[in-house]
Amino acid sequence: MKKIYVESLGCAKNQVDSEILLSLARKKGYEITDSAQDADVVVINTCGFIESAKKEAIDTFFSFRNALPQAKIVLAGCLAERYFDELELPEADALFGNHDLSFFPELLDKLENAECGTQVRLRPETDRTKSDCERTQFLSRKGSVYLKISEGCNHRCNYCAIPLIRGPLASRSREDIINEARALIERGYYEINIVAQDLGAWGSDLYGEGDHFTSLMKDLASLEGDFVLRMLYIHPDTFPVNLIQAVKENSRILPYFDIPFQHSWPGVLRGMKRSGDRETYAGLVRKIREALPDAVIRTTLMLGFPGEDEEAFDDLMKFVKEAEFDWMGSFLYSREEDTPAYSMRGEREHKRAHKQAALWQKELENVQSEITGRRLERFVGGIYTALVEEPIQGEDLAIARIYSQAPDVDGLTVIMGEGLKEGDVVRVGIRAVRGLDLEAVLINE
C-alpha cells in the first residue's frame, strides 16, 4: 500500500482542501501517514495570496524536495493554481490546480504511471462544489472541525488576489452543507467552524440576492446533537444584520464575530473598493454589542495600502480605541500583480510606504494588546464551557478554548484539573488573565 503525506499551508479553507485530498487518496487505497519521511507521495498544499505566503510555499517545497529525494512531490493549492502556466519548477513531480479536487485520484494515477523525469500537470476547470469531495480524514484537533460553505468571492477588493486564484463565488447547496454538518456531529465534533471568504455572501449565486446565510445558520443550529457553531469571516459592508437576532435566539451559534474591517479611513477604503468608514463600522460593532453583551469581536486590519497617510492612520487608531476589539490581527499590504491595486503606486514608493506602515503596525498592536488584556478581564469569575485541545504531559494542566477563543488565532485557556483529554468538553471557572490567555479551574457541576 502506498503512503501519502500532505503538508497543509495557509488558512483554514486550505486545511479543508488538504483533508479532501487525504480523503480521496484514502478512498483510492493510499495509507495516510503523518511522517513525510515514510511517504511515497508528498503533497505541499500551498497558499499564494501574498508575498510572504508565496515565499513560505517555495521554501517549504524545497526543504521537502531536498530532504526526500525518493518521494514523488506534488505542488498543489493556491500557488500552483495562480502560477500554473508560469511556474518553472522541474523539481516538482506534479502540479495540481485547486479548482476541482475530485480530480486528485486521476492525478495520482498519472503520477504512478509517469515516466521518470516527466512532470504531471493537471488543472481541472470544473466547479468543485458540484463534485463529490466527501471528507473522511481530518487534520484538526479532536472535537473541532472546519466546514467550508463556499468557494471563491465576488467582492473583488482591489488588493486581493483570492478571486484570481479561487474564482467567483461558488456556494455549496444548503442540502450538501447540512448533510455534511450532520455527519460531522455524528462523528463527535463539538465545535464546527463555518468558513468561507465571506460567509455573508453565501447562497446569492444559487438562490438570488438576500440574506441566505442567516437562515442557513438557523437550519444548522436546529440539528440534533451536542455541538456549537462558530462563524469565521463576514465582510463588514454586506454584514447580514438579521444574523445578530439569530445568534441571540440560538445558543448553539457562538456570539463570536470575525469581521475583517481592514481600515476605517474612507480614502483608503474606497481605494480598496470597500464602502464603509469609521462611523458605520463602529456603529456595527455597537449594534452587535448592544444586542449581545457577551459578543466577542475579532477584526483584521491592513496597514500600508496606497493612500494611507498620517491622517488616515490617526483615524484607524481612533477606530481601534473606540471599537475595543477583543482580538485584532494586522498585516502589511502586499502589492500583488494582476490586482487593480498593483498599479496604484510603483515599487519604490511601495517599499517606502511599507517601512512607515511597519512602524504604524507596531503602534497599533501595542494599543490593541492593552485593549485585549482589558477585554479579557470580563471573563474572570465566570463559568464557561471549554473544549480541551491538549493535556500538558506530566502535569495536571490542559490547554483549552472557550467561546471567545477561535482555533489557532486567539489566546487560550489553561485549565488546572486532572485527567483531561484532547476533545473533552468541560465546564471551567475563569480565575485570572495571564497575558492574552485565561487561567481556569475545572468545575464539577
Ligand code: SF4
Ligand atoms: S472579500 Fe475578502 S476574499 Fe473577497 S475580494 Fe475582498 S478581501 Fe478578497
